Amino acid sequence: MVLAVENLTVRYGSAQVINNVSLRVERGEILALLGNNGVGKTTLLRALSATLGMHGGKAAAGTAHHATCDLLRANAVAVVRSGLAHVPEGRRIIANLSVEENLMAGALAVRGAAKIAARRATIYSLFPVLAERARGRAGLLSGGEQQMLAIGRALMSHPSVLLLDEPSLGLAPLVARQIAATVRQISDEGMAVLLVEQNTRIALSVADRVAVLGGGRVVAQGRPKDFADGRVLAELSLGGRARERS
Amino acid sequence: MSEPRRRRLPGRGQALTVGLLVVAVATPFYVGPFWLQVGLTAMAYAVAAIGLAIQVGVAGQLSLAHAVFMGSGAYLYSFLGGASTGQVTGLGWPPWLAALGAIVLTALLGALCSPISARLRGLYLGVASLGLVFIASHVMQRFGALTGGPGGREVPPLRLGPLDFSDDTTWVIANVPFHQAEKLWMLGLAVLAGAYLVARRMVAGRGGLALHMMRDSEIGAAAMGITVWRYKASAFVIAAVYGATGGVLLALLTGWVVPESFGFDASVNLLIMVVIGGLGSIRGAIPGAVFVSALPLLIARQAQSIPLISGTGDSILGPGTLSTFLYAGLFIVTIMFASGGLDRLVALAVGTRRPQRRIAGGLPGKYAQEG
Amino acid sequence: MKWKKHLVTRFLEAVLNGVSLGSLYSLIALGFVIIFRATGVMNFAHSSFLLAGAYVTATVSAKSGFLVGLLAGVVTAAALGAFTQLVILRFSKDKSHLGLSVLSLGVNILAVTEITRRIGDNTLPLHDPWAASVWQFAGITVPVSRIAALAVAAALLTGFLLLFRFTRWGLALRVSAADREVAALVGVPMGRVSWTSWAIGGAMAALAGMFLAGFPAPGVEPSLTNSAMRAFPAAVLGGLDSIPGALVGGLAIGIAESVTATYEGHLGGFGSGASGLVAYVVLFAVLLLRPDGLFGTKVVSRV
Ligand SMILES: Nc1ncnc2c1ncn2[C@@H]1O[C@H](COP(=O)(O)OP(=O)(O)OP(=O)(O)O)[C@@H](O)[C@H]1O
Ligand SMILES: [Mg+2]
Numbered sequence: 001m002v003l004a005v006e007n008l009t010v011r012y013g014s015a016q017v018i019n020n021v022s023l024r025v026e027r028g029e030i031l032a033l034l035g036n037n038g039v040g041k042t043t044l045l046r047a048l049s050a051t052l053g054m055h056g057g058k059a060a061a062g063t064a065h066h067a068t069c070d071l072l073r074a075n076a077v078a079v080v081r082s083g084l085a086h087v088p089e090g091r092r093i094i095a096n097l098s099v100e101e102n103l104m105a106g107a108l109a110v111r112g113a114a115k116i117a118a119r120r121a122t123i124y125s126l127f128p129v130l131a132e133r134a135r136g137r138a139g140l141l142s143g144g145e146q147q148m149l150a151i152g153r154a155l156m157s158h159p160s161v162l163l164l165d166e167p168s169l170g171l172a173p174l175v176a177r178q179i180a181a182t183v184r185q186i187s188d189e190g191m192a193v194l195l196v197e198q199n200t201r202i203a204l205s206v207a208d209r210v211a212v213l214g215g216g217r218v219v220a221q222g223r224p225k226d227f228a229d230g231r232v233l234a235e236l237s238l239g240g241r242a243r244e245r246s
Numbered sequence: 247m248s249e250p251r252r253r254r255l256p257g258r259g260q261a262l263t264v265g266l267l268v269v270a271v272a273t274p275f276y277v278g279p280f281w282l283q284v285g286l287t288a289m290a291y292a293v294a295a296i297g298l299a300i301q302v303g304v305a306g307q308l309s310l311a312h313a314v315f316m317g318s319g320a321y322l323y324s325f326l327g328g329a330s331t332g333q334v335t336g337l338g339w340p341p342w343l344a345a346l347g348a349i350v351l352t353a354l355l356g357a358l359c360s361p362i363s364a365r366l367r368g369l370y371l372g373v374a375s376l377g378l379v380f381i382a383s384h385v386m387q388r389f390g391a392l393t394g395g396p397g398g399r400e401v402p403p404l405r406l407g408p409l410d411f412s413d414d415t416t417w418v419i420a421n422v423p424f425h426q427a428e429k430l431w432m433l434g435l436a437v438l439a440g441a442y443l444v445a446r447r448m449v450a451g452r453g454g455l456a457l458h459m460m461r462d463s464e465i466g467a468a469a470m471g472i473t474v475w476r477y478k479a480s481a482f483v484i485a486a487v488y489g490a491t492g493g494v495l496l497a498l499l500t501g502w503v504v505p506e507s508f509g510f511d512a513s514v515n516l517l518i519m520v521v522i523g524g525l526g527s528i529r530g531a532i533p534g535a536v537f538v539s540a541l542p543l544l545i546a547r548q549a550q551s552i553p554l555i556s557g558t559g560d561s562i563l564g565p566g567t568l569s570t571f572l573y574a575g576l577f578i579v580t581i582m583f584a585s586g587g588l589d590r591l592v593a594l595a596v597g598t599r600r601p602q603r604r605i606a607g608g609l610p611g612k613y614a615q616e617g
Numbered sequence: 618m619k620w621k622k623h624l625v626t627r628f629l630e631a632v633l634n635g636v637s638l639g640s641l642y643s644l645i646a647l648g649f650v651i652i653f654r655a656t657g658v659m660n661f662a663h664s665s666f667l668l669a670g671a672y673v674t675a676t677v678s679a680k681s682g683f684l685v686g687l688l689a690g691v692v693t694a695a696a697l698g699a700f701t702q703l704v705i706l707r708f709s710k711d712k713s714h715l716g717l718s719v720l721s722l723g724v725n726i727l728a729v730t731e732i733t734r735r736i737g738d739n740t741l742p743l744h745d746p747w748a749a750s751v752w753q754f755a756g757i758t759v760p761v762s763r764i765a766a767l768a769v770a771a772a773l774l775t776g777f778l779l780l781f782r783f784t785r786w787g788l789a790l791r792v793s794a795a796d797r798e799v800a801a802l803v804g805v806p807m808g809r810v811s812w813t814s815w816a817i818g819g820a821m822a823a824l825a826g827m828f829l830a831g832f833p834a835p836g837v838e839p840s841l842t843n844s845a846m847r848a849f850p851a852a853v854l855g856g857l858d859s860i861p862g863a864l865v866g867g868l869a870i871g872i873a874e875s876v877t878a879t880y881e882g883h884l885g886g887f888g889s890g891a892s893g894l895v896a897y898v899v900l901f902a903v904l905l906l907r908p909d910g911l912f913g914t915k916v917v918s919r920v
Contacts, residue, residue, distance in 0.1 A: 051801050080804030088802060094795045105792045108785060109804025157804060308715060310722075362904060369659045369718055370857070373849045374904065377897030380846070384894055510846075514726060521719065563734065570730045578723040581716055582709045 002027050002192040003048070003084075003161045008062035008072075010040070010047050012055070017043045019216035020062070023194075025161065030183065030193040032203035032224075034233065035213035041196040042089050044213070045163045048194075049086035050076040066161055080109045085159035089166050089196075091150040095139030099130055102138045102149055106156030116156070123152040126182065144175035151182070161192045168199045180206045200233055259596040270435055274428040275420065280547065282427040283499070284540050289434035290495035292535035293441045295519040296528055297488020302517065303526035304449055305481035306461025307363065308372035312516040314382040315352055315489025317508025320401070320497035322348035322490075325392050327402040334399045335391050341404045349490045356486025360479035367464065379510050386505035398504035401497040404433070411498065430499050437495060438532070441488060445528045448484070457481060515539075518577045524587025533588040537576075542569040626756045631879040632872060637763035639871020640770035644825040645848035646855065646863040647777060648818030652698075654794035654858055655814035659718040662701055663822055664845030665728035668837075670694035670823020671830045672732050675741035675837040683744050691823045697728065698819025702812045733839040741837040749832045766828035773821065774864060781860060790814065794858060843893065847874070850900035870896045 003025040010018035017040040025031045035041055046052040047059050048071050064071040069082035085106075093102050103123065107116045124131035127148040133141060138149060147167050154162060164183065168176035176199060184206045187193045197203035204210065204224040212220040212233065220227075227233055274282060298312045327344025328336030339347065362374055386393045393399060403412030403426070411433060417424040424432075448454055456477050459467040468474050497503050506512075515538055523534025546565035580587050645667065652660045670690040678686025701724050706717050747761040781787035789810050793800040800807060822845065829844045830837045851870045855862020878892035 049802060051798055054798060054801065076801040077804045077806050080802070086802050088798065092796055092799050092802075094792060094799065096795070097791060101788060101791075104785075105788055105799070105805075106803050108789050108792070109806075153803065306715070308719070362901060365904060369715060370853055370904075372659060372661070372718065373853045374897075374900065376846060376849060377894075377900055380894055380897055384890060388890065514722065517719070517722070518726075567730055567734050570726065574723055574726040574730065578705065578720060578727070581711050581720045581723065582705070585711045585716070 003064075003066050003194065005044075005048070005064045006062055008044070008047060008064060009060045010043055010052065010057055011060050012043075012057045016060075017057070017216055018047065021213070021216070021218055022062075023211060023218070025192040025194050027160070027192055028187055028190050029208045030187050030195055030206055032207035032210045033194060033196045033213060034198075034200055034203060034210060037198075039213045040216050041213055042165055045086055045088075045165055045194070045196060047072070048079075048163060049084060050074055050079045051086070077109055080157050080159075083158065083160040084163070085154035085157055085161070086163040087150045087154045087165060087167065090169065091143075091146045093138045093141070093146050093149050093153070095137065097138055098135055099138050099141065099149060100134040103130070103152055103156055106153035110157055119156055119158065123155055126155075126186075127152055144171050144179065147171065147175075147179055148182075151179070155186070159191070161194070162186070163194045163196075165196045166198055167195075168197060168202055176202055177205075200227070200230075204228065262596055267439070271432075274424070274431045275422045279427055280543075282431055284543050286427065286430055286434055286499045287496070287543065288536040288539045289431075289438050290492045290499065291516070291519060291539045292492070292532045293438055293495060294489045294492025295516055295523070295531040295535040296441055296445050297485040297492070298516050299520045299523065299525070299528055299531040300445060300449065300457070300488070301481045301485035302520055303524075304454060304461065305457040305478070307478060307481050308369060309375045309485065310372055310510070310513050310517065311375035311378040311382070312485065312489055313508040313510075313512035314378050315356065315486045316493030316496060316512070316516075317382060317386060317503075317505075318352040318355055318486075319348045319490025319493030320503045320508070321386065321393055321399075322351050323494045323497055324399050324401045324503055328400065329402070333390070334394045336402075341402055342406050344402070345404065345494050348494055349487055352486045352490035352493075353483050356482040356484075357479060359482050360475065363478050363482055364475035376510070379513055383505055383509050386508065393503075393505070396505060398502055401501050401503055403501075404430075404498055427499070430495075434495055434499075437491060441491065442528065442532070445488075449528060453477070453480070515573075518573055521577055522573065522580050522587050524580075524589030525585065527587065527589035529592060530587050530589030533592065537588070538573050541573060542566050545569050627879060628876075630757050630759065631876045633757065633759055634763055635872030635875030636868060637759075637767040637770075637871070638875055639868035640767050640774070641825040641828050641844075641867070642848045642851045642871050643774060643864045643867025644770045644821050645845055646852035646867045647774065647860065648821035649848065649852045650855070650857060650860060650863045651777075651790070651814045652818040653852070655790055656702070656706070656717070656811045657714045657797075658706065658721060659714075659857075660701075660815075660818065661718060661722035662697075662725040662728065663818065663848075664842035665725045665732070666694045666697055666819040667822040667826035667829075667845045668732050668839065668841050669697050669728060670819070671743075671826035671837045671841055672736065672741065674823070674827050675743050675830070678744040679742075683746055686744065687824075687827060690827060691820045694819040694823030694826075695816040696819070698815035698817075699812045702815040707808075707811075729839070729842055736837065736839055740835050743827065743831050743836060745827075745831050747832070760832050762828065762831040762833075766831075769824065769828070773824070778860065786810075786813070847893070847896040850896040854900055854903050870899055873899050 003023075005021060005023040008018055008021045009016065021044065023031065033041055033044070043052070043057060046055060046057065048064055048066075050071065052059065059072045062072075066079075066082055066084045069078065069084070071079060071084070074082070094105070097105070103120055104116070107119065110116055110119075124134075129145055130149055130152055133145070138146070141149060151164070151167070167179050167183070171179070180202050183193060183195065195203060195207065204227055207224050210222055210224055210227055211218050273285065294312065294316050297315070298309065301307050301309055301312075323344050324336070326337050326339045326347045327341045328334070329338050330336050337344075359378070363371055366374055387396055403410075403414075405411065411426065411429045413426040417429065422428075449457075456467065456472045459470060459472060460474055460477055464474050467477075493508075496507070519534035519538045520531055521534070522537060523530030523532070542565050545568055549565055584590065645663065649660055649663050652658060670693060672690075673693040674686045674690030676686075677689040701721060705724060706720060709717060709720055711717070711720075745762065747765055750761045752759050752761055752764060781791065789800070789805045792803065793805055793807060793810055797807070826841060826845070830841055847870060848867065851866035852863055853866075854869065855864070855866030873895045874892045877895045881889055881891045884891060
């Protein structure tokens, strides 16, 4: 087991967003996390990457571990060094730096020039288009290329767990499927992936397991085939919202 | 989720206000000229500080130039109401008209800042406002014909119809002779009370809400249909009016205006008053102003009995230096640990709780992103 | 013909002095910009760093020689900068950029008040090696101190531009400036980036302060802080988050100030001392035309 979240509760001020959530992601496995807008998927990822504090949020109860790292106590640097990387919602590449500089930013917590150069070469072979545009401004990349850059940046730190927040956001279906395929490939090489998605079709097609978040809780877990009938998800989402209101 | 109900003891706030007012009105019957001077100085700065509290605390527009508005009020009053002498010119208007003119013209000056202020976000505005300080001090030093240059110029006494606030006449009220200081005390008190009430009304109203929203997020405010530049301009104009009014009061009680009173240090002191008072708080500005303006006077008076300081020599801690250390230290501590400031103390005494406001407000989660 | 040459040399002198003065302003502005980029704080304590550095340089060099004095001054200012971040700003409950900037103003008041008290009514000489010597070149006369200032500033500025572009520290700074959350996500040690930036800003201000106090200025006086205040507009002029902007802004203001100082005598009584204002006049003019400065990136805020 690589990533383990137990009974996690998260608040922004007095507003409780995540309520007693437990999750596990193993080596070489993709867990897809589904749920309505505003249900707390991004918040959960923030809690794991120690960036909740800069949004005014707080993990009020529970634990989260990655290998030996206590994710709720560690600072952001320690989390990255422990081998957890988070690709944030909306990609957040730095537009006025070059593509290569954006990649190298991902290695700021890593030591050893040779190791970093080798890693960069690996990522360029994974996403050849980034190598072609290495010197260009990152802001000029297309949406899909920017998503590849964001994933590449996260991979620069040699993670063993990858948190992906809506990689398909705003992408054409073809590009989104391409990126999903790459994620599958990375996972097959041993990476544990927690994939947050709105696009359930893509998520179900690549995931090994699925968890559905509703009203701050995990309302369902299972294999992708359990959710293949669209009505199951529709029902779950509604149930989640109803609980949210109460 | 419903918050616990706010505790509010209705009688206590009003009782305290009325009590304070009674004490303030009774003061000139009992205390000597030194304390009157201290109180008058504090009142003049308090009026000005209320304006700055609205601009910085409520509207989130950092200004390091508030003393410029005070100086503008003080000098314009002296120019409009003063007589021409060999060194300086004056228009010799009746004092009430001169005071009104000084305030209106300073409001115009505030409005003139709006093309700049409308284009700058809070922090940039802080630096730009430094420019106003330097330009104003240049004008005060160099426009000798209007300002008297570095030596300053005399301030004509105030007369409002039959009420004469100069030392030429003495009123006798309840067997107590009212000289200039006692008379100005009553005037200052009335002006301060009026300034406070008007500010409270403004901040509580729709305009105040708009200013708050602008402080928290200019883009958010714009999205809510608030014309940001217009509200920014009005924050400047309000600050200018309050500054000028305080400036006229200060000029009246000192009887002579000099450029140093309205330089960078004075502007910073005004900001300190507002921060110590509790940013965003109108009523906190008053104790803030009292503290910062009275401290150097009190220390100077007690100089003999305080170790470390004495009146002469330049490497010795003077009263000004000591008081600067004290209020600058308090200023730092207030921001670091108690952004509620003195207002929180007032609130405790009165028994009401206000939600604590931060300087810039806004969620810490708002990160500017380069696009 | 003779008077014409005189006019030309006078103008050239003014420009050359302006470039030198401007390079110092650039140095101050660059430190200011580094701090702003790393922490989002507008450092109103910058003038106190400058004054502290110059003051320590003057007092130490009186006993131990100029180089030791200069080193002591630079280290003091760097330490003051690091102290401001590590001890004051880091522990502030109010973490908003406006709150922290105003807090730095508090540090400025305390430090300037204390140094002013120590200096008193004196003017402290610097004991610098070039003292009041001047260079004559093709009819142009320039103080050696100005040439030295230009050389040192140019070397430092180039060095920093290279650091920014080609080192991990520079990249970390650029990433933190652009997006603090991404900086955290990639594991930039934000605390270290912050305090090193404050220390570097302080050190650069101290160096500039030392040159500004040298000939033709009389020595270290409290009014030295006014020079730092003229470098604020240089930073804002350039766009506050832009390194080349700080350089260009500093040079523009230095040249404008020096040229005005040369000719302000012709402007009558109101003109004398106008050179001290030029920085802000230029700032207002630029801001009216380009609110984000000459090189600033437009900031897109998330609501
Ligand atoms: N910084 C914040 N402060 C306060 N509340 C927040 C903050 N960020 C998010 N929230 C609230 O927490 C809840 C969960 O938000 P979150 O962004 O985690 O949802 P999400 O599942 O990622 O939604 P989406 O699918 O739209 O990205 C929402 O109700 C949101 O309003
Ligand atoms: Mg989300």
